[in-house]
Amino acid sequence: MPSTPWREAHSQVIAAAAPSVAPATPQELDRTWAQIRAGLATADQRPRRRRTRLFLGAGAAAVAIGVGGVAAAGVYSAHTGKYASDAEDRRLGGPGERLDPAAPDYATVLAQVTRDVPFPAERDREAFVQAEVSSDQRDAKPGRSTVSTGALRFWAARSAVCAWADQWAAATATSDAAAKAQATTMLEQAPTWPAVTTLDSKQAIRSKTVKMTDPTTGQTTRRVVSDDTPAGYFPLVRKAARADDVVQMGKVLAQWGSCSAYGAAMPDFPQALPHE
Numbered sequence: 001m002p003s004t005p006w007r008e009a010h011s012q013v014i015a016a017a018a019p020s021v022a023p024a025t026p027q028e029l030d031r032t033w034a035q036i037r038a039g040l041a042t043a044d045q046r047p048r049r050r051r052t053r054l055f056l057g058a059g060a061a062a063v064a065i066g067v068g069g070v071a072a073a074g075v076y077s078a079h080t081g082k083y084a085s086d087a088e089d090r091r092l093g094g095p096g097e098r099l100d101p102a103a104p105d106y107a108t109v110l111a112q113v114t115r116d117v118p119f120p121a122e123r124d125r126e127a128f129v130q131a132e133v134s135s136d137q138r139d140a141k142p143g144r145s146t147v148s149t150g151a152l153r154f155w156a157a158r159s160a161v162c163a164w165a166d167q168w169a170a171a172t173a174t175s176d177a178a179a180k181a182q183a184t185t186m187l188e189q190a191p192t193w194p195a196v197t198t199l200d201s202k203q204a205i206r207s208k209t210v211k212m213t214d215p216t217t218g219q220t221t222r223r224v225v226s227d228d229t230p231a232g233y234f235p236l237v238r239k240a241a242r243a244d245d246v247v248q249m250g251k252v253l254a255q256w257g258s259c260s261a262y263g264a265a266m267p268d269f270p271q272a273l274p275h276e
């Protein structure tokens with residue numbers, strides 16, 4: 001049976017067909033997780049990590065899981081209702097709800113929570129969703145790993161910046177003024193996207209000095225190390241776009257953009273990919 005890549009339209013169909021489900025009570029959640037833990041205690045026979053393929057059958061919409069509640073016994077959602085326990089947890093794991101990537105509706109929830117991040121085209125958005133689902137579900141098991149919505153939204157923004165930069169470079173090469181103007185505007189606005197500022201309001205490229213102690217001799221030395229914030233390079237992207245500097249844009253993204261990790265092919269801007 002041929003595989004069908006996950007598309008935004010699929011998310012919309014499932015979201016529209018989802019039944020109205022009341023928020024789960026603590027008791028219902030406890031019972032659900034107890035069932036999950038009991039299943040994990042017996043055996044987990046699922047194959048280890050392989051490339052994720054998503055399918056939509058004729059009845060897929062009928063089994064959609066209600067967001068915010070338990071739809072049926074033994075079935076659970078990527079929504080856990082859990083958040084960072086303290087400032088340190090938030091700093092390390094990111095803001096927002098902790099999602100369970102092993103849940104069957106994870107791709108749908110991922111598409112929903114990142115929907116406001118602007119991509120040049122739906123194919124770019126779909127490439128990000130597929131790449132992220134494939135990565136997050138590699139070794140995921142129910143209830144054993146989580147990823148924050150804040151982190152996911154930021155990673156979507158990173159992917160979108162890569163896609164807009166690719167369009168910007170292509171438009172520059174072909175003298176497509178309209179496409180270039182649109183891409184330039186988006187790259188200039190990227191540092192202000194909520195998906196970026198919620199996770200990183202400082203956006204700084206910086207360094208700090210740390211003390212290093214040799215465990216054998218006890219001698220202490222000082223070393224300067226990178227202390228960049230996650231979106232520290234976004235202002236550099238904006239600056240390169242405003243200056244119409246293709247070379248500098250390529251250098252910035254090659255060093256900090258991680259475009260290939262987020263499903264961005266960059267066919268028109270290979271200079272933006274990390275150099276081996």
